[in-house]
Amino acid sequence: xxxxxxxxxxxxxxxQRFVQSLRAGDAExxxxxxxxxxxxxxxxxxxxxxxxFSKAGPEDLLLGDQALWDDPAVTLRxxxxxxxxxxxxxxxxxxxxxxxxxxHLVLATGSSAWAPPLPGIDLPGVFMYRTxxxxxxxxxxxxxxxxxxxxxxxxxxxxxxxxxxEAAGALQSMGATATxxxxxxxxxxxxxxxxxGEALKSLIERLGVKVKTSLxxxxxxxxxxxxxxxxxxxxxxEQLVDVVVFATGIRPRDDLGRGAGLAVGERGGIVVNDTCLxxxxxxxxxxxxxxxxxxGHLSIGLIAPGNAMADVxxxxxxxxxxxxxxxxxxxxxxxxxxxxxxxxxAFATTPGALEVVYSxxxxxxxxKLVMTDDASTLLGGMFVGDASAYAQLRPMVGxxxxxxxxxxxxxxxxxxxxxxxxxxxxxxxxxNNVTAxxxxxxxxxxxxxxxxxxxACTTAGTACGSCLPLVKKILTTExxxxxxxxxxxxxxxxxxxxxxxxSAIQVAGLTTFSEILERFGTGHGCDICKPxxxxxxxxxxxxxxxxxxxxxxxxxxxxxxxxMQKDGTYSVVPRIPGGEITPDKLLVIAQVAKDFDxxxxxxxxxxxxxxxxxxxxxxxxxxxxxxAGMESGHAxxxxxxxxxxxxxxxWCRFGVQDSAGMAIRLEERYxxxxxPHKIKVGVSGCARECAEARGKDVGVIATEKGWxxxxxxxxxxxxxxxxxxxxxxxxxxxxxxxxxxLMLYIRTADRLQRTxxxxxxxxxxxxxxxxxxxxxxxxxxxxxxxxxxxxxxTYEDEWAAVLADPDRLKQFTxxxxxxxxxxxxxxxxxxxxxxRPATASEKVQLVGAATATTHPEEN
Amino acid sequence: MxxxxxxxxxxxxxxxxxxxxxxxxxALVGGVQVALFRLDDGSVRAVQNLDPFSDAxxxxxxxTGSRGDVPTIASPIYKQVFSLITGECLVxxxxxxxxxxxxxxxxxxxTVDNGQVIIDLVxxx
Numbered sequence: 001x002x003x004x005x006x007x008x009x010x011x012x013x014x015x016q017r018f019v020q021s022l023r024a025g026d027a028e029x030x031x032x033x034x035x036x037x038x039x040x041x042x043x044x045x046x047x048x049x050x051x052x053f054s055k056a057g058p059e060d061l062l063l064g065d066q067a068l069w070d071d072p073a074v075t076l077r078x079x080x081x082x083x084x085x086x087x088x089x090x091x092x093x094x095x096x097x098x099x100x101x102x103x104h105l106v107l108a109t110g111s112s113a114w115a116p117p118l119p120g121i122d123l124p125g126v127f128m129y130r131t132x133x134x135x136x137x138x139x140x141x142x143x144x145x146x147x148x149x150x151x152x153x154x155x156x157x158x159x160x161x162x163x164x165x166e167a168a169g170a171l172q173s174m175g176a177t178a179t180x181x182x183x184x185x186x187x188x189x190x191x192x193x194x195x196x197g198e199a200l201k202s203l204i205e206r207l208g209v210k211v212k213t214s215l216x217x218x219x220x221x222x223x224x225x226x227x228x229x230x231x232x233x234x235x236x237x238e239q240l241v242d243v244v245v246f247a248t249g250i251r252p253r254d255d256l257g258r259g260a261g262l263a264v265g266e267r268g269g270i271v272v273n274d275t276c277l278x279x280x281x282x283x284x285x286x287x288x289x290x291x292x293x294x295x296g297h298l299s300i301g302l303i304a305p306g307n308a309m310a311d312v313x314x315x316x317x318x319x320x321x322x323x324x325x326x327x328x329x330x331x332x333x334x335x336x337x338x339x340x341x342x343x344x345x346a347f348a349t350t351p352g353a354l355e356v357v358y359s360x361x362x363x364x365x366x367x368k369l370v371m372t373d374d375a376s377t378l379l380g381g382m383f384v385g386d387a388s389a390y391a392q393l394r395p396m397v398g399x400x401x402x403x404x405x406x407x408x409x410x411x412x413x414x415x416x417x418x419x420x421x422x423x424x425x426x427x428x429x430x431x432n433n434v435t436a437x438x439x440x441x442x443x444x445x446x447x448x449x450x451x452x453x454x455x456a457c458t459t460a461g462t463a464c465g466s467c468l469p470l471v472k473k474i475l476t477t478e479x480x481x482x483x484x485x486x487x488x489x490x491x492x493x494x495x496x497x498x499x500x501x502x503s504a505i506q507v508a509g510l511t512t513f514s515e516i517l518e519r520f521g522t523g524h525g526c527d528i529c530k531p532x533x534x535x536x537x538x539x540x541x542x543x544x545x546x547x548x549x550x551x552x553x554x555x556x557x558x559x560x561x562x563x564m565q566k567d568g569t570y571s572v573v574p575r576i577p578g579g580e581i582t583p584d585k586l587l588v589i590a591q592v593a594k595d596f597d598x599x600x601x602x603x604x605x606x607x608x609x610x611x612x613x614x615x616x617x618x619x620x621x622x623x624x625x626x627x628a629g630m631e632s633g634h635a636x637x638x639x640x641x642x643x644x645x646x647x648x649x650x651w652c653r654f655g656v657q658d659s660a661g662m663a664i665r666l667e668e669r670y671x672x673x674x675x676p677h678k679i680k681v682g683v684s685g686c687a688r689e690c691a692e693a694r695g696k697d698v699g700v701i702a703t704e705k706g707w708x709x710x711x712x713x714x715x716x717x718x719x720x721x722x723x724x725x726x727x728x729x730x731x732x733x734x735x736x737x738x739x740x741x742l743m744l745y746i747r748t749a750d751r752l753q754r755t756x757x758x759x760x761x762x763x764x765x766x767x768x769x770x771x772x773x774x775x776x777x778x779x780x781x782x783x784x785x786x787x788x789x790x791x792x793x794t795y796e797d798e799w800a801a802v803l804a805d806p807d808r809l810k811q812f813t814x815x816x817x818x819x820x821x822x823x824x825x826x827x828x829x830x831x832x833x834x835x836r837p838a839t840a841s842e843k844v845q846l847v848g849a850a851t852a853t854t855h856p857e858e859n
Numbered sequence: 860m861x862x863x864x865x866x867x868x869x870x871x872x873x874x875x876x877x878x879x880x881x882x883x884x885x886a887l888v889g890g891v892q893v894a895l896f897r898l899d900d901g902s903v904r905a906v907q908n909l910d911p912f913s914d915a916x917x918x919x920x921x922x923t924g925s926r927g928d929v930p931t932i933a934s935p936i937y938k939q940v941f942s943l944i945t946g947e948c949l950v951x952x953x954x955x956x957x958x959x960x961x962x963x964x965x966x967x968x969x970t971v972d973n974g975q976v977i978i979d980l981v982x983x984x
Binding site: 492493514523524525526527528531532549551552555559564566567568578615764802811813814815816817818821823825826840 | 879895
């Protein structure tokens with residue numbers, strides 16, 4: 001155990017970051033860390049507090065790898081409060097009566113919600129918005145009142161800043177009404193100016209939230225039962241309420257520091273220098289409880305600066321001197337679904353600064369760039385309603401902005417936007433603070449020409465990964481400048497890219513991996529090129545994925561036509577086209593799940609997933625499903641997954657077309673179509689868009705006149721809304737457009753590239769794709785159509801085909817020498833009436849050391 | 860720990876013809892799960908079936924291939940790549956093996972005798 005004791009007071013996000021950062025650099029175990037937290041939870045994501053309402057429970061908000069708290073060098077004390085610090089004796093007293101000695105003390109006590117001392121603020125039904133307990137209490141209160149009052153619960157939020165708007169969103173999501181009351185003349189006064197505030201107000205009011213500005217709350221008046229019942233305002237007006245949330249600001253929690261005689265800033269916060277040390281060289285303060293020199297001795301209520309202070313402090317303890325350079329107050333938020341962003345000198349305080357403003361009366365968006373007096377250099381910007389240009393512009397602060405600045409704030413496509421060359425000092429990876437210059441240096445001076453190596457040597461993109469497209473673009477641009485061709489090679493065995501291989505295989509008419517490897521590749525192949533070629537062969541010829549020599553090409557899931565789970569068992573998903581299923585089929589699925597004891601869960605794609613099937617059980621399970629008229633759902637394939645739909649005009653009062661019928665038609669058309677990545681489709685019966693079709697690769701939305709087809713949508717890691725391909729089309733026209741779009745994607749996309757990035761990177765973008773598939777600009781439409789006809793003519797249910805083939809069935813055995821024995825290492829525990837895989841520690845109890853003997857030389 | 864004496868168990872697991880080139884199978888040898896591969900050069904390789912990075916017994920269901928001249932097997936769960944000659948983990952995918960497991964796979968000697976595939980497992984007496 002470490003010789004030096006580090007005590008961290010506070011167990012919030014910044015404390016978590018500090019511990020993680022210190023442990024990551026302390027392999028030899030120099031430090032033993034004690035973390036003191038007053039909440040009952042391990043550190044959680046306070047920024048995402050509002051998502052508590054949409055998640056299963058508090059555990060979904062926990063931060064980072066929970067194994068950190070099992071680390072023997074780390075002791076986390078929950079529900080424990082530090083009461084005093086004695087700097088002389090170097091001890092921290094706890095409310096448990098214990099006293100911890102420290103070699104280094106890190107104060108990370110954060111801040112607390114502050115509310116004005118109004119009459120009635122302590123009444124039941126009044127809440128703060130700061131901790132998980134706050135939001136859980138508020139949720140319980142709203143539910144309870146809801147059950148009693150028999151009308152929507154009346155909610156009010158005092159404070160129109162970030163947290164206030166989050167709280168309003170939370171109230172709305174619980175079915176309560178929400179009125180936001182703000183003392184200043186506008187919402188988000190720290191981030192937006194007067195006009196921006198107006199735009200934000202009207203956008204938020206469109207969402208059903210009432211907004212009152214320039215109004216002070218003077219009293220919360222109790223109702224007859226002593227609960228919060230009425231709000232009274234400075235202009236004498238009143239409002240009835242059932243729940244009140246105060247989000248009127250935060251104050252640094254610096255009392256431990258004060259008590260220990262440490263200096264505090266004028267507006268609170270423990271004073272620290274550029275290395276986050278207080279005047280006592282054994283005591284640091286980080287996060288919102290600190291007032292850093294670089295921030296003008298003000299506490300900053302944002303997470304990024306807190307993380308930076310945590311890293312600076314951890315690295316200092318590890319012997320690396322770094323300085324905290326102050327907070328970048330640039331912010332981009334999504335409040336109630338409305339984008340709000342500001343960066344740089346957003347309020348145009350620089351002398352002579354020019355403001356270039358665009359407000360869109362139709363969409364309600366407000367956008368502003370602040371430029372130097374000669375309109376050449378970007379100083380800052382502000383976006384309300386549409387912040388799509390924020391990511392590109394923020395790193396350009398202080399740099400010359402080429403072209404007409406208004407091109408960046410006019411609606412996309414209204415004026416051409418020049419290509420931006422990031423200045424060297426622009427931060428590309430904000431998690432690890434890597435600049436464009438560092439990346440360029442690595443490419444040009446150190447000769448790093450591979451994205452993986454570039455990540456490793458610069459650390460860019462190794463934390464959250466969201467900057468990787470930007471890193472890749474810089475790499476490609478720099479290599480292009482140096483005249484170096486960027487390798488498109490699939491892997492060490494094939495020099496060609498997926499798209500090149502696709503046409504090569506098609507033109508040469510090759511049908512087996514060995515022929516293709518001999519003709520175009522080297523070596524024996526690998527886990528990258530084999531599944532890619534397996535997929536290309538399936539796309540071109542639509543043969544069975546397990547036929548001939550193809551079984552050995554298939555990746556994990558395709559290999560046995562089921563989805564492998566973490567313990568090596570599989571989940572099974574029968575196709576339920578359009579989410580429509582007869583009660584009889586439901587009964588069959590239920591009986592199969594019961595008979596094989598399968599954990600059962602409804603998927604996001606309107607189907608039913610059955611978990612925990614062993615390899616050797618798959619044929620028996622599928623025999624039952626196939627006998628009942630069901631077929632493979634291809635949940636395991638890089639292929640069409642589902643076509644999600646709403647019920648449509650056959651039942652719905654608002655539907656204008658038969659969306660369920662259309663969805664079934666599409667699902668039966670594209671089922672089994674192998675592609676570079678999975679494909680999801682959605683069909684909505686009216687503009688209310690209940691099927692969330694615009695988040696799909698292909699989204700079809702009914703109009704009064706026909707169908708709108710949207711393409712290139714994506715959920716997941718980088719959500720993108722699908723864009724309009726054709727408008728008001730009849731069914732046949734819509735289907736033809738989708739046929740060709742999918743076929744063009746299958747032929748030309750990169751390996752594992754979803755439609756959204758494919759469409760964005762296709763030369764000429766969606767406009768060019770539209771010309772190819774609607775105007776036949778390349779003369780390939782007949783070919784694309786024929787390819788789809790071939791797919792339709794040759795479709796067979798993969799699982800029915802396997803069940804009819806004894807040779808392929810042989811692959812579904814547990815052990816070649818014990819085909820009736822199940823994998824003895826599998827272990828399950830029951831949870832909520834179903835089984836789930838046992839965790840490592842549960843497993844030790846269940847199966848003991850039975851599986852530990854694997855090394856022949858041991859024991 | 861030094862075993863008092865070591866006993867080599869020869870176990871016939873299957874016929875050579877039961878193996879499909881490049882498609883692994885699992886075998887149960889004295890309580891130990893083994894993954895067997897017949898490579899396209901005709902040779903047979905055996906490694907532990909336990910994937911050290913996921914704690915699941917799945918290596919037999921991975922994809923065979925090569926890195927340079929070394930025949931390899933990739934884990935079907937998190938895609939780590941291992942040498943089929945030495946068991947060495949060649950690509951970790953930036954991950955650590957699960958607690959209590961080495962990153963490399965144990966390799967077992969295989970012989971093909973008279974059309975039978977035989978594994979020699981050494982265990983403590």
